[in-house]
Amino acid sequence: MKLVSFTIPDSLAGQRLMTVIRRMAPNVAEYAIRDALHKRDVKLDHVRADRNIPVFGGELLQMYLPDTALLAPPAIVYEDEHLLVVNKPAGVSSDA
Numbered sequence: 001m002k003l004v005s006f007t008i009p010d011s012l013a014g015q016r017l018m019t020v021i022r023r024m025a026p027n028v029a030e031y032a033i034r035d036a037l038h039k040r041d042v043k044l045d046h047v048r049a050d051r052n053i054p055v056f057g058g059e060l061l062q063m064y065l066p067d068t069a070l071l072a073p074p075a076i077v078y079e080d081e082h083l084l085v086v087n088k089p090a091g092v093s094s095d096a
Contacts, residue, residue, distance in 0.1 A: 001064045004028065010057030017042070018051040021063070032069030041065075 004025060012020050021033050021042070036042050037051040041064040044055065055061075074086040088094060 002067055002070070003062060003064055005060060005062040008055050008057055008059045008061055012055065013057040014054050016051065017044070017049055017053050017055055017061075020055050021061070024061070025063075027070055027073055028063075028065060029069050032065050033063075036063050036065055 006024055008020055008024070012023065018033070018037065021028075022030070025033070037049075040048045042049050042051075043062045044053075044059050046060070046062075049061075074088040076084065077087055078085040
């Protein structure tokens with residue numbers, strides 16, 4: 001198991017926990033986030049958290065994930081001033 005932790009920025013305050021995790025940890029597979037929330041392996045300020053609660057800025061988020069949950073970052077295939085083409089692995093959110 002790997003511990004992933006970060007402080008929630010004030011700009012994401014008021015959003016649901018699941019949305020914030022997907023934004024802050026785009027290299028974590030979506031199935032792993034759902035499993036961690038289901039198993040109650042996600043904590044906000046050291047208290048187990050539910051996926052639908054709103055978050056506040058400055059809270060410490062901690063998630064325990066299997067080592068296989070971390071995905072490689074998308075590979076840039078082509079880039080110029082108007083276009084970016086990436087090879088995005090399955091399971092990585094494209095709205096981050």
